[in-house]
Amino acid sequence: MRLIVARCEVTYTGRLTAVLPEALRLLMLKADGSVMVHADTGGFKPQNWMTPPTVIEESDDHIVVRKFAGKTEDRLDIRIAEVISDVTHDMGEAAELEKDGVEKHLQEALADAPHWCGEGFRLVRREWPTDIGPVDLMCRDEDDGWIAVEIKRIGTIDAVEQLTRYLDRIRQDPAMNDVRGVLAAQVVKPQARVLAEARGIDWVEVDLAVVRGDREPDLTLFT
Numbered sequence: 001m002r003l004i005v006a007r008c009e010v011t012y013t014g015r016l017t018a019v020l021p022e023a024l025r026l027l028m029l030k031a032d033g034s035v036m037v038h039a040d041t042g043g044f045k046p047q048n049w050m051t052p053p054t055v056i057e058e059s060d061d062h063i064v065v066r067k068f069a070g071k072t073e074d075r076l077d078i079r080i081a082e083v084i085s086d087v088t089h090d091m092g093e094a095a096e097l098e099k100d101g102v103e104k105h106l107q108e109a110l111a112d113a114p115h116w117c118g119e120g121f122r123l124v125r126r127e128w129p130t131d132i133g134p135v136d137l138m139c140r141d142e143d144d145g146w147i148a149v150e151i152k153r154i155g156t157i158d159a160v161e162q163l164t165r166y167l168d169r170i171r172q173d174p175a176m177n178d179v180r181g182v183l184a185a186q187v188v189k190p191q192a193r194v195l196a197e198a199r200g201i202d203w204v205e206v207d208l209a210v211v212r213g214d215r216e217p218d219l220t221l222f223t
Helices: 101-112 157-170 190-198
Strands: 002-013 017-029 035-038 048-050 055-058 062-069 072-088 122-128 135-140 146-155 180-188 202-205
Touching (some): 017 072, 048 072, 146 190, 157 190, 190 202
Antiparallel strands (some): 035 048
8 A cells, every 4th residue: 555645736537527726635545446535634534536446647746547437537637746755555465354243243143043134034145245245144035035134233324325235236147136135233223214115125123132042032124
């Protein structure tokens, strides 16, 4: 990973045009082609960024990042006035993200008892792969239909969006174009419930102690 602290001006052209005036910024260039432009304000989000795959061209006072999207080109033109620091770090092989303890245990318990996610569900595979990440559980229902289950400790709008992306990718396979989604969580936020229902995604609140059989069940499935 290359980290450059520089006084620079950043111009984005593509679907629109945006200019970040000259100021001191952190440029983050990752090995996968990601490029992020950070400032010392505005929280954790970059002021501008480019996702891979990208083409990066560099001269003495310019870094140009290009990404082709169909017939159009997104472009970051970074004009560097002064470099304060330019450091490259070898990050080694990235370790996979470990799930939160409760979330991991909940996934393991639901894999052993998928009927808690829906009546008649049977497990096909844990960590079902897609090209944007694995679905926690892939199941089939009583009618042999495909069900993608995403498991969270707390179900939020972001969790619904994540499951929606997985469903979009899975449905590109004609044999699975009728796959349904279920968001399983210990708590599902009200906004997430509304969004899930609007997108035809079921949600279910489960208790790890109940799934493990440590206490009596109290589970409601909304469709």
